[in-house]
Amino acid sequence: MFTPEPDTLKKERRLAITWGISFLILFPCLILLGLLMRLGQGEMMKLLLANFYAFMTLHGLGMAGLLFSISFAAIWYLISTRYTRLNLRLGYFIFFTIILGFAGLTIGTLMGKFGAGWYMLYPLPFKDPTWFTWSIKTSIISLIVLGIAWLTGILYLLYALIKKQNGFINLWRAPLNEKGERNDIPPIVFITSISFIAAIPGFIVGIIIMCIYLIQSFEHVLSFNAVLLNNMTFFFGHTLSTVTLYCSMGWLYTLLPEFTARSWETNKALRYSWYVSLFLLLFSYGQHLFMNFVYPLSAHHAGLWAAYLSTVPVTVITIYGVYTQLYHSKIKWGIIPLLFLLGTAGLAIGGFVALLNSYEAFNKILHNTLWVPAHFHTYTLMGIVLFVLGFLFYLFSSKNQQHTDKLAKTGFWIFLAGGYGFILMFYLGGFNSIPRSYARYTGTGFKTLHDTAVTLSKVSVGFIVLILVGLVFMYFSLFSRLLKKK
Ligand code: HEM
Numbered sequence: 039m040f041t042p043e044p045d046t047l048k049k050e051r052r053l054a055i056t057w058g059i060s061f062l063i064l065f066p067c068l069i070l071l072g073l074l075m076r077l078g079q080g081e082m083m084k085l086l087l088a089n090f091y092a093f094m095t096l097h098g099l100g101m102a103g104l105l106f107s108i109s110f111a112a113i114w115y116l117i118s119t120r121y122t123r124l125n126l127r128l129g130y131f132i133f134f135t136i137i138l139g140f141a142g143l144t145i146g147t148l149m150g151k152f153g154a155g156w157y158m159l160y161p162l163p164f165k166d167p168t169w170f171t172w173s174i175k176t177s178i179i180s181l182i183v184l185g186i187a188w189l190t191g192i193l194y195l196l197y198a199l200i201k202k203q204n205g206f207i208n209l210w211r212a213p214l215n216e217k218g219e220r221n222d223i224p225p226i227v228f229i230t231s232i233s234f235i236a237a238i239p240g241f242i243v244g245i246i247i248m249c250i251y252l253i254q255s256f257e258h259v260l261s262f263n264a265v266l267l268n269n270m271t272f273f274f275g276h277t278l279s280t281v282t283l284y285c286s287m288g289w290l291y292t293l294l295p296e297f298t299a300r301s302w303e304t305n306k307a308l309r310y311s312w313y314v315s316l317f318l319l320l321f322s323y324g325q326h327l328f329m330n331f332v333y334p335l336s337a338h339h340a341g342l343w344a345a346y347l348s349t350v351p352v353t354v355i356t357i358y359g360v361y362t363q364l365y366h367s368k369i370k371w372g373i374i375p376l377l378f379l380l381g382t383a384g385l386a387i388g389g390f391v392a393l394l395n396s397y398e399a400f401n402k403i404l405h406n407t408l409w410v411p412a413h414f415h416t417y418t419l420m421g422i423v424l425f426v427l428g429f430l431f432y433l434f435s436s437k438n439q440q441h442t443d444k445l446a447k448t449g450f451w452i453f454l455a456g457g458y459g460f461i462l463m464f465y466l467g468g469f470n471s472i473p474r475s476y477a478r479y480t481g482t483g484f485k486t487l488h489d490t491a492v493t494l495s496k497v498s499v500g501f502i503v504l505i506l507v508g509l510v511f512m513y514f515s516l517f518s519r520l521l522k523k524k
Pocket residue numbers: 069071072073075076094095097098099101102105154155156157411415418419423460473474475476502505
């Protein structure tokens with residue numbers, strides 16, 4: 039068992055709190071961009087087209103990057119305080135590099151009006167841009183900076199774990215002890231290694247795409263294969279979001295047992311489910327490519343099956359694990375287990391919708407409608423974000439503060455009502471064939487479609503306000519815990 043010195047523990051905690059506070063500042067700012075988009079779509083305020091797309095790009099890239107960054111930070115904290123010593127200076131270097139990347143992206147989008155959307159499919163950023171040329175370069179360089187920071191962090195954490203375990207293979211299978219028995223690998227080590235191994239090709243591909251874009255931004259006569267870049271983009275985007283989700287499961291497996299007083303072991307069932315997911319994750323991005331009609335049908339079927347099979351084992355084993363943790367456990371329902379339980383529910387609902395999405399017949403109809411934002415907002419906002427808040431409550435509280443807090447719980451229920459209401463409006467939009475990424479629904483050309491879309495946007499504004507109110511309550515509770523905790 040690794041026990042860090044009190045001084046190291048304090049310093050690691052300080053780093054994690056720095057990450058946590060940065061998250062708590064940036065998260066509502068990005069929500070505000072979402073609110074402005076919905077106000078514009080609901081015709082409750084005039085939003086210039088250029089502003090809408092700049093907001094959408096910063097919101098999408100910012101949220102995806104922010105969630106991955108805080109997930110990485112949580113994994114860093116748990117490993118450095120429970121498993122092995124990590125290099126704090128490198129931790130701060132990664133933190134500041136990421137902040138630099140975010141700052142560049144904010145300048146590129148809000149000042150330069152770069153608005154090619156979060157996956158900026160080739161050749162969109164360069165084709166008749168309405169944004170300043172400098173904003174393309176600024177945004178791309180910022181994304182490269184972010185990619186390098188994340189990749190460095192991932193490689194370093196993997197290296198530290200491999201060193202601690204005396205070899206790569208021992209990350210997944212503990213060596214025999216003197217009695218000839220195998221000790222269990224802590225789930226956090228196992229899940230981190232699986233997630234980060236999957237993330238490496240994803241991030242390398244992401245950095246390569248951005249380097250290609252950078253070259254193109256300097257040399258306009260160049261032309262690259264759009265289908266190849268389309269594949270690479272979705273491979274990167276799909277891997278980033280899935281790995282973020284996996285990381286959050288890492289601390290769910292680690293922290294929930296502290297509340298149920300039951301261990302959560304890395305048994306065979308858990309190991310094999312995660313192996314299957316690791317393998318299939320690398321192919322399941324194919325579910326985003328059903329519209330690429332130039333592909334042979336077999337490629338679409340391969341994507342479909344990889345998507346089906348990669349979601350199921352990890353989701354099922356995690357839901358089953360949470361159930362066995364909680365069943366007759368006499369747990370005290372403080373804010374942290376509540377966030378973990380409802381986060382798992384968000385994950386299950388989002389996972390089920392992902393299964394529907396990856397079915398070709400559904401995909402043909404729902405593709406590029408608001409159904410797609412509905413799906414990814416479910417597992418991010420009502421899954422990963424709840425897990426992140428659970429982790430932050432854990433980090434900011436002392437042991438005796440973890441069970442009671444009316445303020446936090448009130449905020450939590452308001453957030454939950456607002457969150458599901460907001461997402462429901464996206465789902466209803468999908469059912470009504472309302473297209474995604476439309477700044478103004480007058481552009482759809484159909485009066486009934488326009489009216490329904492505007493009404494749903496207006497209603498969702500109310501739910502977004504509820505989300506923000508819920509967050510205010512939770513923030514009060516979080517910061518009062520932080521100030522009280524010595
Ligand atoms: C209360 C919180 C949030 C609000 C109000 C919000 C609002 C919005 C809105 C209005 C859109 C545009 C939808 C469209 O018409 O196509 C959008 C897109 C998007 N949101 Fe959110 N969102 C929230 C949380 C999140 C979270 C937690 C994530 C995490 C990843 C996220 C990621 C995205 C992405 C990736 C897009 C697509 C951007 C693009 O297509 O370029 N959002 N969001």
